[in-house]
Structures are given as structure tokens and as C-alpha cells.
Amino acid sequence: MTKRLQGRSALVTGASQGLGLEIARAYVEAGASVFMCARDAVLLDKARAQVAALAGAGQSVLARAADVSDRDHVAALAHEVLDAFPHLQILVNNAGVYGPLGLIEDVDWDAWVRAIEINLFGSILTCRALLPHFRARRYGKIVQISGGGATNSLPRISAYAASKAAIVRFAETLAEEVREDRIDVNAIAPGPLNTRLLDEVLAGGAERVGQAFYERSLKQKAQGGAPLARGASLAVFLASAASDGITAKLLSALWDPWETLPEHLDDLRRTDVYTLRRIVPADRGLSWGGT
Secondary structure, X not given: OOOOOOOOEEEEEOOOOHHHHHHHHHHHXXXXXXXXXXXXXXXXXXXHHHHHOOOOOOOOEEEEEOOOOOHHHHHHXXXXXXXXXXXXXXXXXXXXXXXXXXXXXXXXXXXXXXXXXXXXXXXXXXXXXXXXXXXXXXXXXXXXXXXXXXXXXXXXXXXXXXXXXXXXXXXXXXXXXXXHHOXXXXXXXXXXXXXXXXXXXXXXXXHHHOHHHHHHHHHHHHHOOOOHHHHHHHHHHHHOHHHXXXXXXXXXXXXXXXXXXXXXXXXXXXXXXXXXXXXXXXXXXXXXXXX
């Protein structure tokens, strides 16, 4: 039986741990060859070995340590990826950080800016580096990992929230720029994950992240959080031919019926469902205000 990503190849950033590592595993299990990227070379090497053990005949699992917020690193990474996988079809922008925790007037400004550089600029730089390749082939899949910060306010985690909202709107915008080249660009909201980001919140404590968010995080830690496999499964779907034509959407791995979306292509193309939009009073049953 043909696997969903048989014969395809992907670059996955932030792939040394957490969701990025889970996506790399899922891609290889689905038949793809994978190039893994992360900043920590030691963790990355261990992760690559784990994923490589799952590869079958004809599959390659490669890795390179790189900082996606550094233009020179990204240029070198793109060159090496395309040299290894000249028919690359998939880019997964997963690399991300929470940034400093605390009130905006109290947090370290350089750390705040650094989070924007990694989460927002890092994703944009990798897109810029690989778009000429995808355009030349007139096909590509760009999967952007979003998060709760894109659709909800996150007091005391403002750099993360701002960057995630910005990157989703960038993905929507880029999708329109490249639609005619058959390049699909979508974002994934994977749900509350028990990864190193949760550990950072718990280590920060209620004083830095707020009592309510801290208690919610403790509960999430105890209950296990959202399954990493669910977000990875959505990433496989969005990297596959089954999702061709689905683009400019923000999809929840947990709550949206994404497996059935190919049945609703016309609706997806003609409406703004699964996108970031302004809420007006009428949307909430109120008679005042604009439309």
C-alpha cells in the first residue's frame, strides 16, 4: 500500500524535540525523506538518529544545526537541503520560543525582540529561501506551526502571542501571492502541548505568567496535554497530495474536521472560514456597531 508521503521530501525546522521531532517521525513513517534543522547540534544529532531508525529503503534522514533567524544560516541551510533533495516539496516552519515571561514593561527588551526574530522572521526567511525553488517547480507545501497566541490574548507572554498572530497573517498573505504557482500555505494550531514551552511556564511561576495561566498550565501538565501525534497527523495531511488546493487556512488539529476538507474545496475557496478575521457586534447578536 502506497504511503501518503511516498517519494516526497521535507525540511522541518525546530526538529530536535517536541512537535518538530514528532512531525519528522510522522513524515518518515508516511514515506518521506526528511531534512531536520534545529539550533542545538547535540540534541539534533540524537533526534536525527531516532528518526533515521524509522526510515525504509530509498528514504534519507539528514540534519544540520542552524539558527533560522540568521540569514546566512538559512541561506546555507537551503543550499544544503536542495542539494540533498532537489525535488523538495515540503517546508515545515516549527522552530519557535515563548520568549520572556512577564509584564511588557518589565521583561528584557532584547529577549522580547529575539523571540520575534525566531518565531516570525525565522519562518519568513525560510520561506524566502525556498520559494524560488517551489515556484520553479510550480508546486509546494508550506506548513506553519501556530499556537494559542494567534487567536487568543496571552498576558505576560506577549512576544509569543504577537509573533504567532503575525505569522498566521503572513501565511494567509503568502498563500495568495503563490496560489497561481500551486503552492499551498497553511498554519496549524496543535493545541496545548506538554513540551519544553510548558516547562518554561511552570518554571516561571505564577508571579511571571499570572495565577490563572499558571494553574491552567499545572492542570495541563497533570492531564497530559494535547497529543503530539494529532498535530503531526495534520502536518502529514497538509504535506500530502490529499490537501492540494487547501490553502490560506489556520486549522486546529484537535477541533477541526480536517480529514474531510477535500470534500469541501469549493466552500474553502469562496469563503473566509478558518482564517483570522475581525468580530463585529452583529456576530455576537448585538444590534449596534458596524459590519
